[in-house]
Amino acid sequence: MNLDMARLFQSISHGVYVIGVADAEGPNAFTAAWVMQTSFDPPMLALSINPSHRSYRKLTASGFFSVNVVPTDRLEWAAHFARPADSGKLAGIAWTPGAGGVPVLNEALAWFQCRLAGELASGDHVVVTGRVTGGRLNPAEALPLNYRDTGNLDGSAALYPDAY
Numbered sequence: 175m176n177l178d179m180a181r182l183f184q185s186i187s188h189g190v191y192v193i194g195v196a197d198a199e200g201p202n203a204f205t206a207a208w209v210m211q212t213s214f215d216p217p218m219l220a221l222s223i224n225p226s227h228r229s230y231r232k233l234t235a236s237g238f239f240s241v242n243v244v245p246t247d248r249l250e251w252a253a254h255f256a257r258p259a260d261s262g263k264l265a266g267i268a269w270t271p272g273a274g275g276v277p278v279l280n281e282a283l284a285w286f287q288c289r290l291a292g293e294l295a296s297g298d299h300v301v302v303t304g305r306v307t308g309g310r311l312n313p314a315e316a317l318p319l320n321y322r323d324t325g326n327l328d329g330s331a332a333l334y335p336d337a338y
């Protein structure tokens with residue numbers, strides 16, 4: 175357990191996102207903090223995903239994903255979409271299928287539709303880049319949720335090494 179390292183890394187600002195994926199077996203979605211823009215033209219995003227997640231297999235099988243921005247008044251989504259893949263995470267959530275059938279959340283602050291562009295192994299995660307093919311900023315007053323405001327919800331303090 176390394177809370178000091180967890181707090182240190184949470185000083186790098188991240189938002190909280192729900193990543194939508196789908197394959198022939200159906201859609202899924204998971205909470206992610208490690209998301210960033212990587213290009214203006216073409217517009218591109220990257221996310222860092224643990225390759226043991228069910229969502230990684232679905233994302234690479236279909237080549238599509240969505241990035242849904244979580245607003246501050248939807249903190250419960252952060253925990254909800256971090257549950258296991260077989261827990262029916264999309265039940266009771268209002269969503270629309272985007273390209274490749276990936277879920278786009280109707281009540282997200284904003285969403286992006288992406289087509290898989292590349293992958294780069296990075297330690298225990300894989301950085302996935304995506305070409306943004308569509309998106310929408312919902313007309314709401316809401317602000318995006320910050321990763322550091324989720325505390326140790328992701329259990330990350332247990333994932334850092336004891337020392338550098």
Ligand SMILES: Cc1cc2nc3c(=O)[nH]c(=O)nc-3n(C[C@H](O)[C@H](O)[C@H](O)COP(=O)(O)O)c2cc1C
Nearest residue numbers: 204205206207208223224227228229256257259328
């Ligand atoms: C606040 C928060 C941030 C997270 N950020 C990421 C992330 O950036 N990348 C990742 O692979 N998992 C991240 N997770 C963990 C996944 O959401 C979690 O392991 C999820 O169960 C994976 O979903 P799946 O098994 O349905 O694919 C985060 C969890 C939380 C609570």
